[in-house]
Amino acid sequence: xxxxxxxxxxxxxxxxxxxxxxxxxxxxxxxxxxxxxxxxxxxxxxxxxxxxxxxxxxxxxxxxxxxxxxxxxxxxxxxxxxxxxxxxxxxxxxxxxxxxxxxxxxxxx
Amino acid sequence: xxxxxxxxxxxxxxxxxxxxxxxxxxxxxxxxxxxxxxxxxxxxxxxxxxxxxxxxxxxxxxxxxxxxxxxxxxxxxxxxxxxxxxxxxxxxxxxxxxxxxxxxxxxxxxxxxx
Numbered sequence: 001x002x003x004x005x006x007x008x009x010x011x012x013x014x015x016x017x018x019x020x021x022x023x024x025x026x027x028x029x030x031x032x033x034x035x036x037x038x039x040x041x042x043x044x045x046x047x048x049x050x051x052x053x054x055x056x057x058x059x060x061x062x063x064x065x066x067x068x069x070x071x072x073x074x075x076x077x078x079x080x081x082x083x084x085x086x087x088x089x090x091x092x093x094x095x096x097x098x099x100x101x102x103x104x105x106x107x108x109x
Numbered sequence: 110x111x112x113x114x115x116x117x118x119x120x121x122x123x124x125x126x127x128x129x130x131x132x133x134x135x136x137x138x139x140x141x142x143x144x145x146x147x148x149x150x151x152x153x154x155x156x157x158x159x160x161x162x163x164x165x166x167x168x169x170x171x172x173x174x175x176x177x178x179x180x181x182x183x184x185x186x187x188x189x190x191x192x193x194x195x196x197x198x199x200x201x202x203x204x205x206x207x208x209x210x211x212x213x214x215x216x217x218x219x220x221x222x223x
Contacts, residue, residue, distance in 0.1 A: 031210055032210045034210075034211050034212075038150075041217075042216055043113070043199050043201075043214035043217050044152070044199070046211050046212070049211045087152070091210040096154075097142075097154055097212065099151065099153075102150050
């Protein structure tokens with residue numbers, strides 16, 4: 001069964017303290033893995049798409065990487081404005097989108 | 110300009126009522142979706158339309174009926190609302206034929222059934 005698991009559920013960092021969020025997936029034929037950011041009361045905001053193992057994407061303090069079993073979202077020197085829930089999703093070979101339950105990130109000033 | 114918009118933002122209603130949520134996208138995408146996000150923030154797909162045709166219909170009570178008048182609009186009508194229908198509903202869109210499968214989401218409609 002296609003499945004996406006994110007860890008940790010919640011993460012508190014001090015401003016400037018770098019860390020990584022994990023997304024493990026089991027899917028029949030990966031067509032794409034996505035990272036989204038969701039702020040309270042808002043819809044998910046698209047960040048990255050990764051298509052194949054070894055691929056990396058960067059945007060400001062965020063860097064996403066992909067292996068055959070998992071993806072990491074690395075946050076370098078985070079700021080309080082990076083606080084949000086980060087969602088991982090996959091698009092399977094059977095054309096299904098499966099979301100993880102997210103990691104709630106809180107960056108303290 | 111808002112890429113994916115939904116109305117209303119909040120909807121409070123009583124059990125047994127019928128209500129609709131509207132969604133519009135101006136991205137030129139050919140595929141639109143409805144998701145339900147529960148209290149634990151889990152996003153679960155409900156329906157997907159491609160060029161006005163239903164292509165995904167997950168296990169959803171038949172009280173929920175999507176309607177797509179054109180490629181840019183996908184509405185969700187809910188009959189006989191129940192307490193368990195309380196959630197945030199998100200509309201999303203993507204361009205199926207582009208090879209890029211990322212979805213763009215609307216701001217959500219918070220439905221509260223009392």
